[in-house]
Amino acid sequence: MTSTILRALSPWLLLALLFALAPQAFPSASALTMMSVMGVMIIFALSYNILLGQTGLLSFGHAVYYGLGGFVTIHAMNAIIHAKLNLPAPFLPLIGGLAGLAFGALFGLVSTKRAGIVFSMISLGLGELVSSSSFILRSFFGGEEGITTNRTKLAPFFGHKFGPQIEVYYLVAVWCFVCIVAMYALTRTPFGRMCNAVRDNPERAEFIGYSPRMLRFISFCFAAFFAGVAGGLAVLNFEIMNAQQLGAQQSSLVLVMAYVGGAGFFFGPIIGAVIMTFLQITLSDLTSAWQLYFGLLFIAVVLYAPGGVAGWLMLHAEAARRGELWRLAPAYALIAPAFAAGLIGAVMIVELAHHLFDQALDEGSAMRLFGVDVDAASMAPWLVALLLLGAGIGLGRLLWPRVGDAWGVVAARLNRAAAA
Amino acid sequence: MSAALSLVDLHKSFGLTQIIRGLSLEVAAGERHAIIGPNGAGKSTLFHLISGRLKPTSGEIRLNGERIGGLRPYEINRRGLARSFQVTNIFPKLSVYENLRCAALWSLGHKYSFWTRIEGLRDARARAESLMERIGLTARRDAPAGVLSYAEQRALEIGVTIAGDADVIMLDEPTAGMNNTETEQAVALIRKVTEGKTLVMVEHDMGVVFGLADRISVLVYGQIIACDTPARIRENDAVREAYLGQAGH
């Protein structure tokens, strides 16, 4: 009995441990900032998945609730500071959540009547309306500059004033952990299951006693609440809120996070939020063509891993659990060099082209590529790149059937094991 | 006997086309009632009207004496009426077990509850499992409903309908697509689960109709031309001409 409880709890303990120890591994202030942002984004992406993954609602305007939650939080925060109330920082995200909930209830009322394209388009329209009105309602949204605040002016919490990033990190981590658990629990309730049913077949759900509209509405409210919490946390982290945070870009970012991570799995959006945040912040340091890579990566996921990263992981986890993973190893080992060659070739081509077209005018065509000095206008690097890419694609095509066969064997064994 | 379901002068038109044209019918509580009639006569439409999928143009529908015309399907379902569909209508991505459990949830009182763990609901599990047993799908417990064979899906359709334990059960061509054996099993199942309940069904398989029904209504062009016991219906010339043809013999 205790062992089963322990088994059920172990992923959570592990997660908590991970949250607790991460700063030991990455102690720099910018790493802490990044991890704090990841925490915020994890909540945000999971809240989005209540809509997309659980209830089948594709929203183009989820950032509205994140942003409005943030704005209400920051105003409340400034008012609290002004009135010298004794409400310390850790409680503020709750205000964001409640604000998100309130706006979610308001807008949900008009948008959850239907699902599908109608819902998506209403969310798009509402998103545009809210973000456009941010320029009109200047006193609330603070115009272009937004609203700033200072978290250290809040009442201290057991002596902590949350000046140093590490304290903010732990605050985010605790909230993030709690929200993950809460949202996970939500998927395991009758309500969560009925959301799945409504996603699959809203009409039939209506004939077994549930109002699809009501279910969509409630799930919309939950999503807005957690998005608001994320917005509130973002305020504590950045100490600024502006209209960009509720715009289309933020809305599509969260969609991308949920999808790339894998909307079909509870933990998918967590992975998506971590990966996308990391890439967003660091990729631009490595290459100025980062948006191109971003787009290519994204398309690759859509084309080749429709279940997202989580889907891919689950496939292997299943094999690993049954001890079948090693059967894939030879095939993977064979194809890995081809994959690497193709990847390097592709990156070279992008970088060469980028340099040649974008920067050669004023900097000349000489550049450094993978630590080697090359001339982007000369033949040699292009030849190498094309060769690598060609070899990668050619070998990949040649060898891919082996991976397929290996998977066939594994799948057959897994099926047999499942049947038994 | 009190009427479980009573329809008074019901009309339904789509645009200019009248489909149901002044239909009145009483189904007594505990009765097994079959509705037969030519293709396109309006049988499924009638089901849609009663179950709330369509709104009547005029007329009155009462369930256990209460007016339900114009209510939403879930409101009608909560008042104790469940129906199946002629075209299979289940939750394709959920497993067989999940389909049945979901269908049972509301009637067991687990409404929009987001504080209980679904795995902890013994009653829902027990109901889903016993149903799965009865419709013969236990072996396919975790298969997504969408990959079941046609006949299996038809069985699940019935399962989802009866899972909520409603008093009035309406089945639209429950045995279509089943072979003789399966049909026999389905008839036995229907007989068993509607024990003490009211059943209204549409069916073209005369074996099933004559085997199950206490009374039969014949719907032709949106009107009931006869409503009687199976034996009398079989003898009815008008019915034979409009519907039965050779099969009546």
Place this chain on the structure above:
Amino acid sequence: MRARLLEVGDLHAYYGKSHILHGATFSVGEGEIVSLLGRNGVGRSTTIKAIMGDVPPKGSIRFKGEQIAGLKPHQIARKGLGYVPETRDIFPALTVRQNLMLGEKGGKGARRWTMPDMFGMFPRLEERADTPGGVLSGGEQQMLTICRTLMGDPDLIMIDEPTEGLSPLMVEHVGRLLEEIAKRGVAILLVEQKLAIALRISKRLYVMGHGKIVYEGTPAALEAASAIRKEWLEV
């Protein structure tokens, strides 16, 4: 022996890893009505789908002497094969008339069937001609699928459970229709649950078991072969 319109030899088919057809061999002659009988789930629908290229076939499928295994469904259809699926697959957003129009394949030349023919056979469809297919009654949809396929002017039409959901009178009607179709020179491969009809109208029949053909004969012969019936058809 007459030239065989359709000759299927050693046909295998799979759904993913599960092996459904295990080497079915049979043939249909021109203008002939042939029934494929068998218990539920033996693979009769799969056989038709494999011939249409909807399920990847392994083995030989010759139509008008030409190998068609491996072709795309639309190419197979254009060679003169028609298919009426058991799931009907009416295009719900299109009207009855548009559904019928989609049955036509384009191309010129005289056709055996026209839209008025269809409406003549099923007046009910004409009444509903401008209604979306999705709201038709079950029986009406069944009529529409058959007509839609006929509009493509096939030389061989493969029909899966044509009488499902039809009223007893309509079942008779469809039976007569099938005979009429055959009379106009179109061969029929019929998969039908209702034995009575199948036995009455077909000229020859095959019985399937375990994904293979286990019996071939005339209806009369099958009536006589009660052992076969007992083993492969009744339960």
Place this chain on the structure above:
Amino acid sequence: DDTIKIGYIDPLSGGGASVGEGGLKTFQYLAEQINAAGGLNGKKVEIVGLDNKTNAQESLIQAQKAADQGIRIITQGNGSSVGVALSDWVTKFNDRNPGKEMLYLNYAAVDPVLTNDKCSYWHFRWDANSDIKMAALTTYLKDRPNVKKIYLINQDYSFGQSVRTQARAMLKEKRPDIEIVGDELHPLLKITDFSPYIAKIKASGADAVITGNWGQDIALLLKAAADAGLQTDWYTYYAGGAGGPTAIKQTGLSHRVFQINEGLPNSAPAAAQKFETDFRAKVGIGLWYPRAVNEMRMLAMAITQAKADDAKSVAAQLEGMSTEALDGDPATMRKDDHQLFQDIYIGSFGPLDPGAKFDEEGTGWGWKTQGVVKGADTILPTTCKMERP
């Protein structure tokens, strides 16, 4: 450590990248010049480009990254929202990390609040803020009696708003006889067809338009005006921004488009013209930001004078520093609010006069000086109450 790193936080990808990259190249050019002359206190200067994607939050992350790399001086210019966020962040950062102070040098974020209500000891601005520019423009208009009816059209956000209110206030004071015949706000970067606005301007009978529009909003506005045959003068802040000259040339509005600037190469002294020529030869674009030159020169002065490059010492030097700006005029960093004051030029865009050397974006058209407003005439009071460490 033998380099002084300056973090350049501006968009290097996405919509704003064209401007951001131009700035980066300018700063890199300036750093090279300093290094060629032996560096500062024996140290080399390095510009570290940090892509903020024109996003305030992202800028803060980048600033944090800069701090982690040991960068103590950051510079930024594009977008006042980013400017305000950075100024606020740097101030808090310095509060919370004594001994690691950072300095924020602003070369183009013109929102007046940065040197008024939200001023910071750690922020210095080299660009004239939008109020100062308006002061210069209205002073210039004082001597242009032919301007009688003015139409205001601006983007509907804080900058456009402040252009509009300041124009109204300052015109009322300096040219009370001018009639404001229209005052329009339109959404930022959302209009594809300005014809309706042009119709309104036309109907109003305006003889001049004042606009703070930038980017496609100025290009499309001028195109629509040219299409409709509208004959007015255009007093702008940013008609000369990246891509602007090309667009004006397309409309054929010769010397009808004016811009407020801190220096125009065609009328600059020889030294500045030489700088411009060298710069263009090396970088391939015109010098959009003469103020960046001023910024780097003053920074170099401050570092050498202080013999240190930590933020505290440099800030103390910069406060109140007076020097000669790129085009030879006096420039002063006002101590009260860290705003630089210098002479402001009003130029018009059209075919180059004989002898003029510099065209823009290869159009063959260039800027011609129409008037100069002395720095002293642009001095505005500030509401800044600076907290000094």
Place this chain on the structure above:
Amino acid sequence: MLQLVIFSTLNGVLYGMLLFMMASGLTLIFSMMGVLNFAHASFYMLGAYFGFEISRRLGFWPSFFVAPLLVGALGALVERYGLRRVHKFGHVSELLFTFGLAFIIEELTQMFWGKLPVDYRVPPSLDFVAFRLLDTTYPAYRMFMLLTAIAMFVFLLAILTRTRIGLIVQAALTHPDTVAMLGHNVPRIFMIVFGVGAALAGLAGVIAGPALVTQPSMASSLGPILFVVIVVGGLGSLQGAFFASLLIGVVQTFAVAMNYSLAEAFGANAPPLLGDLWQVTIAQLAPIIPYALLVLMLILRPTGLMGTRET
């Protein structure tokens, strides 16, 4: 007043037709294939850049014909090697695919043509004043745009009503296999439809490029307004999109002409709650009117102006 009405109507119609021109290909793809093509505006941008590139080498008229064909071919390739793969994963995947594509196209455009606007001009043959109305000139090029938009409308209407392609694609949305088994080559038709849609976007780009600003951000800034047009018009309805474009064009143009605000109507002192709203003029609100229209329309009439379906 009369003058204002005349100008606003004229400008509104012109703007509306510009919108329609840009949205027509999207309507085609969205209504027929059910794909919310986020890359549509990118094809439009490519059209403008191709147009620029070809017209500076060969002149405007060759580019008018060649550039859309190139964009169309590109669209067909995208369908063949991208969309077709993701089709089976459902609409969300298709949408995200086009979303990522938009990213890539913008990046590549920046790479090849730089980040600054290019100098794409109205061809001399069309660079004259068409007519003059009460002292305002209307350039011939805008009339040319108007005519092209109408021609596109007629062309699409013909495709949709005179051919069976529309039926085939619509049927294939629910039952692709069945359509194939009736003898129609569904994948090829999808490819053609997508190609034609992309080509229409390309054509819009070639024409709008000189009139607007040809720059890498032109795609994203065109943004969701195109979706507004086709949704307000009603999914699956070309006529709807046409009228919605006109409606939005005219409404927005008239709104711009109106300077009324609550402050003007009820006095300058705002009730405390309304704050900023009090001062806002209708003209300021003009650009968000389409979105308000979108939301209202979908709440009250989910099928749009003339549509018949919701998905």
